[in-house]
Amino acid sequence: MEIKILGMGCPNCKELERRVRKVLDEMGVAASVEKATDIKKILEFKIMSTPGLVVDGRVVSSGRLPSPDEIKDWLRGAAA
């Protein structure tokens, strides 16, 4: 599974990364977590507000901080 966190370094972006890593730990799933902080990279995903969460190339959330439960659902969906 490939996870990307889109954000230019705002507090919410860091919190999102922390939550994603925590959920991954709990699930015991191996995944690569990458942070995209360059604005042009972020724009490739055509989002207008950060933080954005991309799982296997698909934007699952943008502009807000999703709850750990939501993150778990998305990751589980992608892992299945």
Added chain:
Amino acid sequence: MSPSSRGILRLVLTLGGAAAWILIYLNLHAFSLWFTYRLLGLAEGRHLSSAVEFFVFEAPKVLLLLAVVVFGVGIVRSFFTPEHTRRLLAGRREAVGNGLASLLGVVTPFCSCSAVPLFIGFVTSGVPLGVTFSFLISAPMVNEVALVLLFGLFGWKVAALYAGTGLLIAFFAGWVIGRLRLERWVEPWVLELTQPREGSADEREPRIIWKDRVRFGLDAVKDIVGRVWPFVLGGIAVGAAIHGYVPQNFMASIMGRSAWWAVPLAVLFGIPMYSNAAGIIPIVQALLGKGAALGTVLAFMMSVIGLSFPEMVILRKVLKVPLLVVFASVVGIGIMIVGYIFNAVL
């Protein structure tokens, strides 16, 4: 727990919460009297007792108002995504577009850390530059937390004046920037991105049901109230101290109505200072209590939240320095005009 019983539980909790809210709100005054004079046994008519009474009444009142307004705004915002707002603004002509953008700036979820992707998303899909600026000015400046605090501490007139003039500044400043035709000072790579972006993020917008909207509202309360409550309590404590102990009119000479240079100075001081709306209220309260003029204080407050140096640094990625200078100047002049008008009228 099954989904349906969970739904019922949620409904009961919501109704119970609303009932508790109303009950507490209606009894705050009686509680503050009871707390101050019965429980603590303070004598009436003393500085200390009136300060305690003020704090015990105002602190829960403002926090309760804040929770309700933030919840309501959270629900309203669940109807407006940046993508939706962009569709409403794309291709709008000036004036109408500026007005609409100023209003949408209030209800669209926005964080200044998203200013760059939002700016690019707007400009590349045909939202005029001036209209984009109206949005970018109104979004941070007309702030629901500031509105509640002003309402709670200074009454509805000050709150309405703040919201109304904030919208006017966003409208006119955006309109002026649009008229000046400053597209040449947008970084060229941004304009090269222009391409139809339909069928991208817009298509993926998930369907939202009411349960989710309520959750957005609750999340907003948890997030915002959780972050700002210390500032709110600090502000009210300052207010209580001023309320109880007679103010020395120490600020009146430097920030009073007669000092013409106070307004521009307040705006200049406000730009490098960056604080959220809640953090600035204690300062506002202290300044007003010490005899500073309302227009001057409002100008200072608008400058702190509406014009922030960190946001300029973020926007530098897409805007050349001259455009940033024009942006700050136009907004700054707008704030100064508001400050002078308030000082003259009130």
